[in-house]
Amino acid sequence: MSAAHCPAILVAAPASGQGKTTLACALARLHARQGRRVRVFKCGPDFLDPYWLTLASGAPVHQLDLWMTGEADCAQRLHDAALEADLIIVEGVMGLFDGQPSAADLAQRFDLPVLAVIDASAMAGTFGALAWGLQHYREGLRFAGVLANRVASEGHAAMLQDGLRDPAQWQGGLMRSAAFTLPERHLGLVMSDEMDDAMPRLDAAADALAGTKLGKMAAHDLQAWSVAFEAPAQAVQATDPQALQGQTIAVARDAAFCFLYAANLDCLQALGARLVYFSPLADAGLPECDALWLPGGYPELHAAGIAGNTRMQASIAAHVKAGKPVWAECGGMMALFETLTTVDGTAHAMWGILPGSVTMQKRLAALGPQQLEVAGGALRGHTFHYSTCATPLQAVGRTRAAPGRTLRGDGEALYVSRSVRASYFHAWFASSPDTAARLFLKESP
Structure with missing residues (x-):
C-alpha cells in the first residue's frame, strides 16, 4: 500500500x-x-x-x-x-x-x-x-x-x-x-x-x-x-466479528463514569457487540443487556448521587445475581464496594456488590503503563488513581509493569466475585480483542 x-x-x-x-x-x-x-x-x-x-x-x-x-x-x-x-x-x-x-x-x-x-x-x-x-x-x-x-x-x-x-x-x-x-x-x-x-x-x-x-x-x-x-508493515491484530455477536453490553456513561477510550467502544462493536448507554446517576435501572461495563471516572465527586440512586443499586445487584458478566475499571470498581470515603472524611454508601471500602487520599496512589493477564489473555493499559481499597477478597491476579518500567508495590489487583471482574487497571481493548471479548461473556459451566 x-x-x-x-x-x-x-x-x-x-x-x-x-x-x-x-x-x-x-x-x-x-x-x-x-x-x-x-x-x-x-x-x-x-x-x-x-x-x-x-x-x-x-x-x-x-x-x-x-x-x-x-x-x-x-x-x-x-x-x-x-x-x-x-x-x-x-x-x-x-x-x-x-x-x-x-x-x-x-x-x-x-x-x-x-x-x-x-x-x-x-x-x-x-x-x-x-x-x-x-x-x-x-x-x-x-x-x-x-x-x-x-x-x-x-x-x-x-x-x-x-x-x-x-x-x-x-x-x-x-x-x-x-x-x-x-x-x-x-x-x-x-x-x-x-x-x-x-x-x-x-x-x-x-x-x-x-x-x-x-x-x-x-x-x-x-x-x-x-x-x-506508511501503512503498518505488520498487520494490526484482527477482531473476530462473531466474538460478541448477539451480545448487548450496557456501558455506564455520565459525569461519574466517563473514562472511555473511543477505540475501546469501536473494538467492542467490531467484535459484534451492540452497545447501549446509561447513567448510573440519573437512570432508574440498567437497560436490557447481556453484560455490563463500568468504566472509570469520578465516583468520589458524585458519591451522594450514587448512594441516593437505590433503584440503580438494586438493578445492578439483580444483574449480578443472574450471573451476567460485569467488567469494572477503577472508578467503576470503586462504586461496587460497600462504602467510599471522600477526602473530607465523609463516608458514602456505594452499591455493596463487592465487600470492602474505598478511601480517597490527597496523594496519587498509582500511576503508569501496565498489563493484566485476565480471561486467558493479556491486556495492555495503565493505572492512575488517588484512592485505595480495603477488601477481604483475594486478588486472583495482578498487573505487571510495562517493559522498562518498575512497579511500586505489587501491581493492581484483579478481583473476581461471582460474575464480576474488577480492577483499578484501565484496559486498552484493541491490545487483545479476544481477551476483551471474554470479559463480557459468561464463563462456560
Whole structure:
C-alpha cells in the first residue's frame, strides 16, 4: 500500500502544565473553523484531554502509544487519518522526552515535526535555552519551532524572541488570559461537557492563536509539515466479528463514569457487540443487556448521587445475581464496594456488590503503563488513581509493569466475585480483542 501524505505536527513541551492541550485545541479549532478536516490524536493513556480535542476538531480522538496501543496500531490510525485529513495534530504527553516510550519516540518513529510550547510566564532569556535544548537534545527530530505561552506583554514577547538562537523558530506568543484557560482538578482537566462555556473558551484560544505566526499559516504553508504515513508493515491484530455477536453490553456513561477510550467502544462493536448507554446517576435501572461495563471516572465527586440512586443499586445487584458478566475499571470498581470515603472524611454508601471500602487520599496512589493477564489473555493499559481499597477478597491476579518500567508495590489487583471482574487497571481493548471479548461473556459451566 502506498504512503498517505498529510501535514502533521506533534505539540510538545518541556514538562506537564505548559499548555500543550490549549495550543493543540487552539490549532485544531482555528483550522476547523477555516473548513479544513482536522484529525487529532493524544499521545499516551489519557481520557480527559480528548474531550477538549474532540470538541475543538469535530472528530473522534484516539490514543497513540508505541507500547500500550502498539506501533502497528499507531501506524494504521495515522495512515487512515492521512487519507482523509487536511491536518493531523498529535498532542504529546508530559515533557517531550519523558516516559518510556516518550512523545519524542513517537515523533521520531513517524517523522512528525515537533512544535514546542513553553510556559514563559516566569522567564526571559532562559526561554531560548529551553527551546534550543528541546530542538537539539536528540538527533533526528524534525523541529517546527517554539511558541511561548502565558506571555505577560508585547515587551515580554520581544524578550523571549530575542533569546532564541534561531529567530526563524519563533512561532509567536499567547498572552496570559482567563478567557481560554482550561480548568483542572486532581485527575487532570475538567471535562469539556461539564462547562457551559467550553466552545467559547476554544474560540478565544483560536482567536488568540490567529494573531501569531503559527496562526497565520495558510494551506500551502502547512505543506512544510508534510509527512508520508506508511501503512503498518505488520498487520494490526484482527477482531473476530462473531466474538460478541448477539451480545448487548450496557456501558455506564455520565459525569461519574466517563473514562472511555473511543477505540475501546469501536473494538467492542467490531467484535459484534451492540452497545447501549446509561447513567448510573440519573437512570432508574440498567437497560436490557447481556453484560455490563463500568468504566472509570469520578465516583468520589458524585458519591451522594450514587448512594441516593437505590433503584440503580438494586438493578445492578439483580444483574449480578443472574450471573451476567460485569467488567469494572477503577472508578467503576470503586462504586461496587460497600462504602467510599471522600477526602473530607465523609463516608458514602456505594452499591455493596463487592465487600470492602474505598478511601480517597490527597496523594496519587498509582500511576503508569501496565498489563493484566485476565480471561486467558493479556491486556495492555495503565493505572492512575488517588484512592485505595480495603477488601477481604483475594486478588486472583495482578498487573505487571510495562517493559522498562518498575512497579511500586505489587501491581493492581484483579478481583473476581461471582460474575464480576474488577480492577483499578484501565484496559486498552484493541491490545487483545479476544481477551476483551471474554470479559463480557459468561464463563462456560
